Amino acid sequence: MKQINSLISEMIQYDSGDPKRIQHFLKVHSFAKLIGIQEGLEEQERFTLEAAALVHDIGIRLCEEKYGNCSGKLQEKEGPAIAAAMLEKLDFEKNVIDRVCWLVGHHHTYSNIDSIDYQILVEADFLVNLYEDQTPEEACRAALNGIFRTESGIRLCRTMFAL
Structure with missing residues (x-):
């Protein structure tokens, strides 16, 4: 827990001046932690998931500076090293670093999700993005049917968006 709290503080400092981005990673972390607990992840796997949720979008700033955009594929390319x-x-x-970096390097790839930590990270990010992007109901329903696999994530998505 101490390391997660230190990582939260470090990420807030990293994204200083960008409250939207700070709010985003804190919400993704919260949903990932909740789903991880509800899905019964072991403590070490949940710890790694929580760290990945906090840093999942860490590549955005560099991508904006380097490429002028922050597409998912560019984030996956640049984020792991940071x-x-x-x-x-x-x-x-x-x-832990190796797994977190792998997850950061794949969190916008939605095919061949083959592990629970990867699935939960994607679901947590989707829950937040669907809300932040004010996604229409039909697109929320498509995400629910196409992306969500965990019982907890499905339940959260249905409840949040009244699906």
Whole structure:
């Protein structure tokens, strides 16, 4: 918990001056943690998931500066190295850093989701993005049917968007 709190503080500092981005990663973290608990993830897997949820969009700023846009594929390309540097600075274990970086490098790839931490990260990000983007009901329903797989994520999506 101490490392997660340190990571939260570091991410808030990293995104200083951008409250929308800070709000985004905090909400994704909260949903990922909730779904992870409800789906019965073991403590270590949930810890790694929570770290990934906090840094999942860490590549956005660099992508905007370097490419003039922050498409999902560019975030997946640039985000892992930035995440690794931050996690190393905070003394996260190598196996956690490696998994977090893998998740950051795939969090906009929705085919072949083959692990529970990956599925939960995608669902948590979708829950927040659907709301923040004021997604129409039909598109929310399409996301529910096409993306969500965990019982907890499905229940949250249905409840939040009255589907």
